[in-house]
Amino acid sequence: MSTSLLLRQVRHLSTAAATTSSSSSAISISKAKAKLRSELDPDKALEIYSSVSNHYTSPVSSRYAQDLTVKRLAKSRRFADIETLLESHKNDPKITQESYISTLIRSYGLAGMFDHALKTYNQMDDLGTPRSAISFNALLSACNQSKLFNQVPKLFKEIPQKYGFLPDRVSYGVLVKSYCESGSPELAIETMNEMEDKGIEITTVTFTTILDAFYKKGNRDEAERIWNEMLKKGCLPDVAVYNVRLMHHSQGGEAENVKGLIEEMSNLGLKPDTISYNYLMTCYCKCGMMDEAKKVYQGLEENGCYPNAATFRTLIYxxxxxxDFEEGYEMFKKSVKVHKIPDFNTLKHLVHGLVKKSKIDEAKRMCWTAKKKFPANFLNAWRKLEEQLDLAAIPSSGTGHLDGSDHV
DNA sequence: GTAGGGTTAG
Incomplete structure (x- = not known):
């Protein structure tokens, strides 16, 4: 199906949703989300999305599907398609719900289209949508997402005053983030003091933003001071804030410290997630402790975690x-099986290595599978690689199915 | 119903 045709259909569907309640051919939103996660082709993503977009249930459930679709389109620089898609939602009667229009504002931000986000925010008067901190927070987030960090403080000053509402702790959270992204965590701390004066709750989230900013600046002492202040203020640490600490300790290859942090989490009753374990694994890899790294991978499932594309990428790399190219190849097969294939560059190293070790059949099978599993715009890159390495012929034994049907 | 952690590499 062509994109323009599809978009016309999407528009039709969202208008139709105003009068009729459902369409029998639509797939469930949870099924769509799962499909969207593994779909890298923007056209196919749009197709999946269009089959659920007329089934808007709540902002939180449809936002994820919309965000994924917009991100895929933005990555292909298909901004006109994003506009058509998001504008079509303005025909929906739910546009008078502040949370609904907020998802559109946020999505424009995700695509880096802040001008459209602001235009949508300004349209709320005409559309008859009430304003509060909710849509304001969406606008501020869109500004950060579009990397216009310097504009956030200005909006923060002007908009609540203009429309007569008060910024909430989330609004302040976005402001703090903008200062951190501009490289001024000092201004973020000032903002935190201001929050305290105004009686606005400072949460673990806000501390996490600032903690991360100081680590990124290489200011470890200040980061540790923020961590201690957070604890002193009675904010409970969670998995995300530990992941920030894990990230920065794993970068220095401090395997013992990283291991210690993971244990600390468990002692606090926090369950490390895939990201946490990936940091531990990365750290072991960097220290040349590949056996330890593999043990982390093997232990993921019993810890209630699933490997993601980064898990496979790190291990294969x-x-x-x-x-250890044969081992890398085995890992590649596992990644295909669970639809978490690493990026092209990582796999390129692996194909080269297999050829170097005369594992020609494996190299051919890899290319054959990758061409099927990568989005269409990667086809040329894979063909070129095949040609360079003289792998273009059919693999010698069998058809080379790697997607769970054999060989895995 | 929104804010924080995944360019975890070369």
Missing amino acids: HMCRSE
């Missing part, structure tokens, strides 16, 4: 570095 470091297996290639230590010339």
Whole structure:
């Protein structure tokens, strides 16, 4: 189906949703989300999205599907398509709900289209949508997402005053983020003091933003001071704030410290997630402790976690570095099986390595599978790689199915 | 019903 046709259909569907309640061909939103996660092709993503977009249930459930679709389109620089898609939602009667229009504002931000986000925010008067901190927060987030960090303080000063509402702790959270992103965590601390004066709750989230900013600046002492202040203020640490600490300790290859932080989390009753374990794994890989890294991978499931694309990418990358290409190939097959294939560059190293070790059949099978699993715009890159390495012929044994049907 | 952690690499 062509994109323009599809978009026309989407528009039709969202208008139709105003009068009729459902369409029998639509797939469930949870099914769509799962499909969207593994779909890198923007056209196909749009197709999946269009089959659920007329089934708007609540902002939170449809936002994820919309965000994924917009992100795919933005990555392909298809801004006109994003506009058509998001503008079509303005025909929906739910546009008078502040939370509904807020998802559109946020999505424009995600695409880096802040001018459209602001235009939508300004349209609220005409559309008859009431304003509060909710849509304001969406606008501020859109500003940050579009990397216009310097504009956030200005909006923060002007908009609540203009429309007569008060910024809430989330609004302040976005403001803090904008200062941190501009490289001024000092201004973020000032903002935190201001929050305290105004009686606005400072949460673990706000501290996490600032903690991360100081680590990124290489100011570890200040980061530690923020961490201690957070605890002193009675904010409970959670998995996200530990992941910030894990990230910065794993970058220095401090395997013992990272291991210690993971244990600290468990002692506090926090369950490390895939991101936490990925940091531990990365750290072991960097220290050349590949066996320990593999143990982390093998233990993921019993810890209630699933490997993601970064898990496979990290393992495959470091297996290639230590010339364990066959092991890397086994890992590649596992990644295909669970639809978490790493990026092209990582796999390129692996194909080269397999050829170097005369594992021609494996290299051919890899290319064959990758061409099927990557989005269409990668087809040329894979063909070129095949040609360079003289792998273009059909794999010698069998058809080379790697997607769970054999060989895995 | 919104804010924080995944360019975890070369």
